[in-house]
Amino acid sequence: MKARVHVMLKDAVLDPQGEAVRHALATLGFGGVERVRQGKVIDLDLAATDRAAAEAELREMCEKLLANTVIEKYDIEFV
Amino acid sequence: MKAAVITFPGSNCDRDLERGFAMAGADVVRVWHKEPELPAGTDIVGVPGGFSYGDYLRCGAIAAQSPVARAIAAHAARGGYVLGICNGFQVLTEMRLLPGALMRNAGLKFICKPVTLRVTSTDSVYTSGYAKDAEVIFPVAHHDGNYTIDAEGLARLQGEDRVAFRYAANPNGSVDDIAGVLSANRRVLGLMPHPERAMEAAQGGSDGSALFRALAEVLARA
Numbered sequence: 001m002k003a004r005v006h007v008m009l010k011d012a013v014l015d016p017q018g019e020a021v022r023h024a025l026a027t028l029g030f031g032g033v034e035r036v037r038q039g040k041v042i043d044l045d046l047a048a049t050d051r052a053a054a055e056a057e058l059r060e061m062c063e064k065l066l067a068n069t070v071i072e073k074y075d076i077e078f079v
Numbered sequence: 080m081k082a083a084v085i086t087f088p089g090s091n092c093d094r095d096l097e098r099g100f101a102m103a104g105a106d107v108v109r110v111w112h113k114e115p116e117l118p119a120g121t122d123i124v125g126v127p128g129g130f131s132y133g134d135y136l137r138c139g140a141i142a143a144q145s146p147v148a149r150a151i152a153a154h155a156a157r158g159g160y161v162l163g164i165c166n167g168f169q170v171l172t173e174m175r176l177l178p179g180a181l182m183r184n185a186g187l188k189f190i191c192k193p194v195t196l197r198v199t200s201t202d203s204v205y206t207s208g209y210a211k212d213a214e215v216i217f218p219v220a221h222h223d224g225n226y227t228i229d230a231e232g233l234a235r236l237q238g239e240d241r242v243a244f245r246y247a248a249n250p251n252g253s254v255d256d257i258a259g260v261l262s263a264n265r266r267v268l269g270l271m272p273h274p275e276r277a278m279e280a281a282q283g284g285s286d287g288s289a290l291f292r293a294l295a296e297v298l299a300r301a
Contacts, residue, residue, distance in 0.1 A: 013182070013227065014185075014252075016182070016183050016184070016185050016186075016187055016225070016252070017183055017187065020187050064144075065136070065140065065144060066136070068137055068140065068173065068180055070172070070178075070179060070180040070227075070228075070229075071180045071182060071227060
């Protein structure tokens with residue numbers, strides 16, 4: 001089973017890197033970009049076969065390591 | 080005072096920190112990150128600066144899951160002292176021994192220079208050697224020193240007098256100019272600037288030595 005975890009800064013947290021990317025895009029002439037948020041994508045190959053159990057385990061992985069929930073949120077998808 | 084200084088793969092201020100403790104008269108033991116226990120009789124753990132595990136995933140995130148991190152958490156839970164500097168501060172927030180998180184500097188640049196700080200709480204073993212609001216100069220050397228915490232957490236830090244150091248001129252975007260914070264029991268301190276690199280004139284200044292001296296004075300009596 002393959003899973004993909006998206007980790008993004010929470011909406012309320014300023015993203016200086018995303019803002020720098022937005023500025024760079026504007027410099028390239030892409031002036032219509034109003035906001036950029038940058039995050040991480042983590043792909044995992046899992047031995048699990050039960051999807052609900054895998055999701056519960058992924059959630060625990062996110063809470064304990066993959067995301068810092070003080071500043072980040074995460075989404076889990078199966079691919 | 081018996082100090083244990085941790086070394087992770089990628090730590091690079093561990094010897095400076097060892098020297099800082101030693102100059103204050105501490106008995107210092109160096110501890111590798113795979114050790115599941117701290118040396119018996121450890122009064123204070125020093126978590127040094129550097130780039131533990133190459134800053135993979137997030138600064139301090141992997142180190143916070145290492146065997147020695149569990150020993151540090153147990154030490155803190157027993158009321159032990161822990162000092163985390165720079166990457167060490169990042170590790171302590173990732174371990175949730177200190178609240179908040181350290182993000183990429185607002186200006187996105189790695190900042191490496193001496194900065195002026197104000198000692199905004201003298202109510203700790205680390206800061207009792209300074210006058211309230213004293214200005215001190217410690218070097219900073221970090222890319223991710225932009226301290227952030229939610230409004231409720233910030234109000235708690237302020238209300239409980241747990242902001243130990245503030246930047247006189249904010250270099251990295253930290254909320255409320257915060258450079259260093261204390262735990263609720265005031266025994267865990269994390270700060271981005273490097274007092275251990277300001278121990279004597281040859282390093283450009285000696286403002287950091289009062290921190291280690293104050294610590295040694297209290298812990299020698301313990």
